[in-house]
Amino acid sequence: MLLLATTINYTDRQVLGVLAPFLQQQIGWNELQYSYIVTAFQAAYAIGLLGAGAIIDKFGTRIGYALSIGMWSLAAAGHSLATGVVSFAVARFALGLGESGNFPAAIKAVAEWFPQRERALAAGIFNSGSNVGAIVAPMLVPVVAVRWGWQAAFLCTSALSAIWLVMWLRTYRTPGEQPRLSAAERAYIGHEPSTGIRVPWSQLLQHRQAWTLVAAKFITDPIWWFFLFWLPKFLHARYGLSLMELGLPLIAIFLLADLGSIAGGWLAGRLIRLGWSANRARKGAMFVCVWLIMPVVFAAKASHLWLAVALIGMATAGHQGWSANVYTLASDMFPRRAVASVVGMGGFAGAVGGMLISTVIGLLLQATGSYVPVFMLAGSAYLIALAVVHALAPRLRPVVLELPPIPVSHTDNSGE
Structure with a gap:
C-alpha cells in the first residue's frame, strides 16, 4: 500500500514535468514563469509539512x-481546469498541500510495522514508488494526452488516488489494532503503544539529531x-526530443x-546483519550513494543522449x-511517536531548498540557457550533506524525549 501510494504521488506530480515542454508552447509561459509554477508546488509542500507530520502523529497513520x-486526488483533478500560469500555480499549490502527508505517514507506518534492522529496506521499497511513478x-501521459488531451492525463491520476484511498481505509x-497479529510477531516488531501525544517541533529542535535530518534534506532534496x-525540459532542449x-x-x-x-536500503540492512552498528551501516551506504552521484557533473555536456541518460540514471539511483x-x-x-513529526520537519526543509533551487534554475536558464552550473551543484551536494550529517550526529545516538508516562490502562485505539 505504501509503494502504491508513493507511486501515485509521484505520477501526479510528474504529469506536469512530462507535459511542460509542450504546455509551454501551447500556453506560452517562459522559463521563469515555469519556475514559479514549480515553486508554487514546493511552497505548498513546505507549508503542508509544517503540520502534516504533527497531524499524523496526533490522529494516526490511517486517518x-x-x-x-x-486532498491530493481532488487537486490533481483540478489541473484539468487550468488555463494559464496563475491557474496552474493554484492547482500545483493545492497538490503540494495534499502530497505533503505522504512521506511522514509512510515512514511512520514503517516504524509501526518493522523492527529497526528492516526499516531501511522497507523504506527503500516504498520509496522506490517515487521512481515507479516517474x-x-x-x-502513460503522452499516450493519454495525444489521444484524449492533456486534461485527461491529470484526471486519470486523480482516479488512481481515489481508488487507493478506499483500499487504505478498508485494510x-x-x-x-490488528487481531491477526500474534504475540510473537508483535514482540518481533517491538510494538510501542500509542500515547496520542503530539511532540512539538520546539522540543524536537532542541536535539542535534533533528537538525541532522533537516540539514540532509535541505541540501539534497532540491x-x-x-x-x-x-x-524533460533538459532532454527536449539539449537533444530535441518530442513528447x-x-x-x-x-x-x-x-x-x-x-x-x-x-539497493541502498538493502545495503544498510545487510551491513547491520554483518555486525556493523546502525551508524556505520547507514553512513557507509550513504557514502556509496555519494560516489554514484558525483559523475553527473558531466551530464550537461554529454555528446550523446544515452551517455547523459546513464550519468543521470546513476545519480538518481544514488x-x-x-x-x-x-x-x-x-x-x-x-x-x-515522534517519527512523522521529524520526517515532516525534514521534508519542510527539503521543500524550502527546492523552492530556492527552482527560482535559481529559472533565472539561470532565462539568462544563459546553460544547465552546466545546475549539474555541477547536483554532483557536489551529497558529499557536503554527508559531512554535515556526520558532524551533527557522529554516532546516531537515540533521543530520549520528555513525555508524560503512558497510562497503564491505555489501549491503542487512537487510530495511530
Whole structure:
C-alpha cells in the first residue's frame, strides 16, 4: 500500500514535468514563469509539512494518510481546469498541500510495522514508488494526452488516488489494532503503544539529531526536485526530443533510480546483519550513494543522449539509495511517536531548498540557457550533506524525549 501510494504521488506530480515542454508552447509561459509554477508546488509542500507530520502523529497513520491522499486526488483533478500560469500555480499549490502527508505517514507506518534492522529496506521499497511513478508518467501521459488531451492525463491520476484511498481505509490497522497479529510477531516488531501525544517541533529542535535530518534534506532534496521537474525540459532542449520520444530515456533513468532505492536500503540492512552498528551501516551506504552521484557533473555536456541518460540514471539511483537511509535516520534516532513529526520537519526543509533551487534554475536558464552550473551543484551536494550529517550526529545516538508516562490502562485505539 505504501509503494502504491508513493507511486501515485509521484505520477501526479510528474504529469506536469512530462507535459511542460509542450504546455509551454501551447500556453506560452517562459522559463521563469515555469519556475514559479514549480515553486508554487514546493511552497505548498513546505507549508503542508509544517503540520502534516504533527497531524499524523496526533490522529494516526490511517486517518492522517487518508486526509492527505483525498486532498491530493481532488487537486490533481483540478489541473484539468487550468488555463494559464496563475491557474496552474493554484492547482500545483493545492497538490503540494495534499502530497505533503505522504512521506511522514509512510515512514511512520514503517516504524509501526518493522523492527529497526528492516526499516531501511522497507523504506527503500516504498520509496522506490517515487521512481515507479516517474516511470509510469512518461509511459502513460503522452499516450493519454495525444489521444484524449492533456486534461485527461491529470484526471486519470486523480482516479488512481481515489481508488487507493478506499483500499487504505478498508485494510490498514496498526499492530496494536490488528487481531491477526500474534504475540510473537508483535514482540518481533517491538510494538510501542500509542500515547496520542503530539511532540512539538520546539522540543524536537532542541536535539542535534533533528537538525541532522533537516540539514540532509535541505541540501539534497532540491537535486531530486530538479531531476523530477526539469529533466524533460533538459532532454527536449539539449537533444530535441518530442513528447513521444521523451518516454524511453525517462523510463531508463527512473528504472535505475528504482534499483538504487531498494539497493541502498538493502545495503544498510545487510551491513547491520554483518555486525556493523546502525551508524556505520547507514553512513557507509550513504557514502556509496555519494560516489554514484558525483559523475553527473558531466551530464550537461554529454555528446550523446544515452551517455547523459546513464550519468543521470546513476545519480538518481544514488539519490534514492541516499534517501532511503536518510528517512530511516528519523526512526533510528527518535521514538515512533515522534517519527512523522521529524520526517515532516525534514521534508519542510527539503521543500524550502527546492523552492530556492527552482527560482535559481529559472533565472539561470532565462539568462544563459546553460544547465552546466545546475549539474555541477547536483554532483557536489551529497558529499557536503554527508559531512554535515556526520558532524551533527557522529554516532546516531537515540533521543530520549520528555513525555508524560503512558497510562497503564491505555489501549491503542487512537487510530495511530
